[in-house]
Amino acid sequence: MKANVPRRSGSGLGEAAMVPVRLVMGAVDAPLRWVQRRLGIGGMATFFLLPNMLIFGIFVLLPFFINFAYSMTGGTALFLPDRTFVGTEQYARLFDCVNYADPNSCTEDTFWTAVGNTAWFVLLQVSLMILFSLVTALILNRDLMARSFWRAVFFFPVLLSPVVVGLIWKWILQRQGLLNFGLYSLGLEPHTWLNDRNWSFAATVGVSIWAHMGFYTLILLAGLQAIPKDLYEAAEMDGTRPARAFWRITLPLLMPNLLVVVVLVLIRAVQIFDEVYVLTGGGPGTSTLYLTQYIYETGFATQLRNPGLAAAASILMGVVLVILTLVQLGLGRKGENKGARK
Amino acid sequence: MGHIKLTNVTKSFGAVDVLHDINLEIKDGEFVVFVGPSGCGKSTLLRMIAGLEKPTGGELAIDGKVVNDVPAADRGLAMVFQSYALYPHMSVRQNLAFGLENTRMPKVEIAERIGEAARMLEIEPYLERRPGQLSGGQRQRVAIGRAIVRRPVAFLLDEPLSNLDAELRGSTRAELAALHARLSATMIYVTHDQVEAMTLADRIVVLRAGRIEQIGTPLELYNRPANRFVAGFIGSPHMNFLEGTLEASGSDRAVATLKGGHRLEVPMAGGAVAAGSPITLGVRPQHITLDAGENSIPAKIRLVEALGSETVLHADVAGQKVLVVAPGQHDLAPGADIRLSLAAAPIHLFNDRGLRLERAV
Numbered sequence: 001m002k003a004n005v006p007r008r009s010g011s012g013l014g015e016a017a018m019v020p021v022r023l024v025m026g027a028v029d030a031p032l033r034w035v036q037r038r039l040g041i042g043g044m045a046t047f048f049l050l051p052n053m054l055i056f057g058i059f060v061l062l063p064f065f066i067n068f069a070y071s072m073t074g075g076t077a078l079f080l081p082d083r084t085f086v087g088t089e090q091y092a093r094l095f096d097c098v099n100y101a102d103p104n105s106c107t108e109d110t111f112w113t114a115v116g117n118t119a120w121f122v123l124l125q126v127s128l129m130i131l132f133s134l135v136t137a138l139i140l141n142r143d144l145m146a147r148s149f150w151r152a153v154f155f156f157p158v159l160l161s162p163v164v165v166g167l168i169w170k171w172i173l174q175r176q177g178l179l180n181f182g183l184y185s186l187g188l189e190p191h192t193w194l195n196d197r198n199w200s201f202a203a204t205v206g207v208s209i210w211a212h213m214g215f216y217t218l219i220l221l222a223g224l225q226a227i228p229k230d231l232y233e234a235a236e237m238d239g240t241r242p243a244r245a246f247w248r249i250t251l252p253l254l255m256p257n258l259l260v261v262v263v264l265v266l267i268r269a270v271q272i273f274d275e276v277y278v279l280t281g282g283g284p285g286t287s288t289l290y291l292t293q294y295i296y297e298t299g300f301a302t303q304l305r306n307p308g309l310a311a312a313a314s315i316l317m318g319v320v321l322v323i324l325t326l327v328q329l330g331l332g333r334k335g336e337n338k339g340a341r342k
Numbered sequence: 343m344g345h346i347k348l349t350n351v352t353k354s355f356g357a358v359d360v361l362h363d364i365n366l367e368i369k370d371g372e373f374v375v376f377v378g379p380s381g382c383g384k385s386t387l388l389r390m391i392a393g394l395e396k397p398t399g400g401e402l403a404i405d406g407k408v409v410n411d412v413p414a415a416d417r418g419l420a421m422v423f424q425s426y427a428l429y430p431h432m433s434v435r436q437n438l439a440f441g442l443e444n445t446r447m448p449k450v451e452i453a454e455r456i457g458e459a460a461r462m463l464e465i466e467p468y469l470e471r472r473p474g475q476l477s478g479g480q481r482q483r484v485a486i487g488r489a490i491v492r493r494p495v496a497f498l499l500d501e502p503l504s505n506l507d508a509e510l511r512g513s514t515r516a517e518l519a520a521l522h523a524r525l526s527a528t529m530i531y532v533t534h535d536q537v538e539a540m541t542l543a544d545r546i547v548v549l550r551a552g553r554i555e556q557i558g559t560p561l562e563l564y565n566r567p568a569n570r571f572v573a574g575f576i577g578s579p580h581m582n583f584l585e586g587t588l589e590a591s592g593s594d595r596a597v598a599t600l601k602g603g604h605r606l607e608v609p610m611a612g613g614a615v616a617a618g619s620p621i622t623l624g625v626r627p628q629h630i631t632l633d634a635g636e637n638s639i640p641a642k643i644r645l646v647e648a649l650g651s652e653t654v655l656h657a658d659v660a661g662q663k664v665l666v667v668a669p670g671q672h673d674l675a676p677g678a679d680i681r682l683s684l685a686a687a688p689i690h691l692f693n694d695r696g697l698r699l700e701r702a703v
């Protein structure tokens with residue numbers, strides 16, 4: 001009864017703030033009622049979702065299908081209507097290999113080099129990223145001095161644009177960069193880090209970890225802080241050694257957060273591009289050429305651009321990402337069910 | 343086995359002094375309850391005994407051995423946390439086993455101890471469940487079970503019943519008492535519920551603002567509270583306090599004038615307090631009768647709460663509030679004038695600093 005009576009009293013400021021709201025509500029009320037009469041209550045859900053679906057459709061679904069269409073065409077023409085339909089020829093070309101482990105035996109050897117590089121990169125970067133961010137989170141979760149300062153320090157690189165990250169490290173690592181200057185000043189032998197196959201690979205791994213670690217550390221830290229302190233006190237009363245407390249209490253209770261982090265790190269590692277492109281440009285040679293760069297260069301940046309091939313490669317990469325994500329979500333769900341049944 | 347002694351123990355968190363000069367001796371097998379208002383330092387005291395906090399000063403000894411620097415695990419104590427602190431990802435069985443596995447105890451013995459504790463606490467049907475799949479009461483039993491399997495010299499319990507509903511709290515309280523009788527281990531129990539304290543304790547330690555106000559058996563505290571604070575804290579509803587002045591004191595009786603001018607005879611040895619001193623009279627609501635006889639004072643009824651078996655009267659005596667719990671049912675209405683008799687009541691007297699004044703007898 002009372003709820004229907006509009007509240008006349010209340011602070012002047014609150015009232016003033018409500019004025020535009022009331023105006024808008026008044027204006028949309030009649031048309032929305034009309035729509036609801038036409039669509040029914042159930043139809044309203046669709047109606048309200050429509051704007052979002054439209055945006056998703058135009059900017060995600062449509063490009064996906066266009067990309068798929070491109071992957072079925074050949075030639076160098078940029079616009080779809082000018083291109084010739086070639087069926088699965090581009091895919092066949094990507095997979096045309098004598099020995100998949102040896103890129104040189106493939107028609108599209110740079111693709112397989114990029115695949116191999118990306119695989120190594122993902123393996124190394126993901127495991128080190130998880131390890132470092134977990135260790136950092138564990139340390140930051142302790143009662144150490146100036147804790148919020150350290151948290152900020154580790155999170156700061158996340159705020160930088162990948163291009164800035166790439167440039168900063170290029171200035172440090174290039175031939176006449178900061179690192180070599182430091183070594184030289186100390187009387188040590190400078191090294192051309194980015195011209196060395198192994199060092200530049202290591203640099204891409206290290207720099208991408210440096211740039212993104214803070215974000216994952218934050219997720220893990222939130223998970224650690226959600227674990228009740230008294231669990232550790234109970235464990236302490238029982239004489240639990242710290243290592244056992246970590247494996248039996250911390251890790252299982254952190255698992256949901258850890259899984260999220262693994263999925264995110266993995267997806268981003270497979271997609272690695274910006275900071276590496278700025279830092280090494282894929283070099284020296286093709287030693288740090290990763291999949292996204294291959295796709296970009298094949299499609300847009302070479303003399304003989306081949307949008308069809310690039311589209312096919314990106315579809316393949318998408319498939320790999322979807323499979324990886326499904327496997328991980330499946331593993332997570334299985335873990336949950338197992339836990340619940342126990 | 344389970345003898346705990348605290349000598350001049352203090353505790354500060356940074357600049358904040360939380361506990362001052364605590365002296366306390368807990369005998370083997372005793373059930374000791376710490377009570378006091380929120381924030382008075384009960385948990386801190388318990389956690390210090392447990393080894394989860396380090397005393398800032400003083401000495402803490404268990405069975406004659408100073409344990410100030412002994413880690414929690416080596417003190418032979420087990421703690422039941424207010425939140426239960428059960429490991430949510432482990433089954434009840436794993437929860438019970440976890441602490442024992444640290445000691446490299448043979449599997450057979452672990453299973454044996456778990457079986458015994460589960461039988462004692464009637465949690466056998468839930469051993470394979472996880473804490474999230476148990477009710478509050480069941481979880482609470484598991485928490486106690488986890489302490490029992492350790493066979494500690496003393497149990498430390500921090501408000502173990504506060505998360506249970508009233509009915510369950512009552513029955514679990516009785517079970518705890520039975521458990522104590524059966525295990526005959528030392529138990530230290532923290533609560534701010536004085537009914538729990540009265541019913542469970544061999545001895546109660548009343549704390550306020552980091553100091554021990556009084557230590558004694560429940561009835562000692564009830565019958566001879568050492569000061570106004572203890573008098574007001576123990577007993578329900580709270581004791582009535584009437585402010586007044588000591589008029590004249592005879593050899594074994596004295597007369598007090600209450601604020602508002604009413605005179606009451608109080609039992610007190612002559613000369614304990616000079617005539618004219620301010621004084622506080624303490625009378626429990628249950629001890630006041632609705633009589634007009636000797637030693638009675640006029641009062642006006644403000645509120646009547648009829649509970650059936652008894653009637654709670656909120657009365658006003660010349661501006662001072664008085665609560666009366668009268669047995670049975672009374673046909674009284676707010677606004678009525680009555681007389682309250684203190685003839686049969688034990689009257690507690692406190693001086694202007696709130697300390698108890700001893701009676702003549």
Ligand SMILES: Nc1ncnc2c1ncn2[C@@H]1O[C@H](COP(=O)(O)OP(=O)(O)OP(=O)(O)O)[C@@H](O)[C@H]1O
Nearest residue numbers: 355358360378379380381382383384385386387534
């Ligand atoms: N780690 C800490 N750092 C600083 N102050 C603390 C800390 N732990 C407790 N205190 C302070 O010590 C005092 C006593 O706390 P304690 O937890 O022992 O109270 P309590 O008697 O158990 O209260 P409650 O009945 O509410 O549980 C409180 O004033 C509290 O603010």
Ligand SMILES: [Mg+2]
Nearest residue numbers: 384385386500
């Ligand atoms: Mg407490």
